[in-house]
Amino acid sequence: MQIILYKLQKIQVSDYKQPLKSYLCGPNIQIMSNRTFTMVKPDATSKGYTGGILDQILQAGFTIKAMKWTRLTPEQAGNFYAVHKERPFYGELVSFMSSGPIVAAILEKDNAVADFRKLIGATNPAQAEEGTIRKKYAASVGENAVHGSDSDENAAIEGNFFFSELERF
Numbered sequence: 001m002q003i004i005l006y007k008l009q010k011i012q013v014s015d016y017k018q019p020l021k022s023y024l025c026g027p028n029i030q031i032m033s034n035r036t037f038t039m040v041k042p043d044a045t046s047k048g049y050t051g052g053i054l055d056q057i058l059q060a061g062f063t064i065k066a067m068k069w070t071r072l073t074p075e076q077a078g079n080f081y082a083v084h085k086e087r088p089f090y091g092e093l094v095s096f097m098s099s100g101p102i103v104a105a106i107l108e109k110d111n112a113v114a115d116f117r118k119l120i121g122a123t124n125p126a127q128a129e130e131g132t133i134r135k136k137y138a139a140s141v142g143e144n145a146v147h148g149s150d151s152d153e154n155a156a157i158e159g160n161f162f163f164s165e166l167e168r169f
Contacts, residue, residue, distance in 0.1 A: 035065065036112040036149045037158040038120075042100035043143035050103055053133055053146060057107065060119050066106040066163045074098045080161055089142075096142065104162040106155075113152055120148045 038057070040050050058064075072080065077097040084090045109115055121132025123144055128135040137145040149155035159168075 034110055034112050035106055035108050035159065036116045036152075036155040037147075037162075038105050038107060038116065038149070039147040040103040040105075041143070041145055041147060042096065042102060043139060044137050044145040045101050045103060047137075049137045049145065053137060054103075054105075056133055056136075057105075057116075057119070060109075060115070062107040062109045062112070062116070064105055065108050066159070066168045067103065068105075068162065068167070069101055069103050070162075071101045072098045080158070092142065106159045106163060106168060113149055113155055116148045117150070120146050 040053050044050060044053060054064075074094055077094045078085075081090065081093055081097065084093060107116060119133060121128030121134040123134070124141045125134045125138035125144060128138070133146050134144050139145075149158055
């Protein structure tokens with residue numbers, strides 16, 4: 001995967017050894033990528049929805065570049081969702097995300113982040129468009145079946161949380 005730092009340089013993800021954020025030093029720098037990160041959450045895996053969700057992702061034109069079935073410890077879930085640490089739902093989120101197995105994956109497609117966000121639908125399944133993953137498989141805002149990165153930068157950070165370079169194709 002390549003990340004293009006607008007008006008700066010082109011680097012391979014494997015070329016940098018520091019967190020991606022440390023390379024971003026100006027307001028005009030943009031990250032463009034054709035990869036995003038997702039997780040099938042414990043509510044969906046426990047209900048047997050993993051296959052249907054992955055099928056819908058593949059049917060939408062995404063390819064899987066890395067994938068693993070795992071279970072987060074409370075500490076790992078807390079680290080992954082550290083950005084929400086001060087929010088009132090943080091403890092419940094950490095507990096939920098460590099309550100059962102998840103499927104983590106790096107996906108590839110042109111315009112990956114935006115297209116995947118459209119595919120999964122609104123966080124609240126009652127507000128999600130018909131045909132989206134959350135409309136089909138989510139039960140509530142808290143149990144919303146899937147996680148999808150909200151930016152190219154976060155997709156890289158989240159993918160790095162779960163996968164080494166050796167685990168990506």
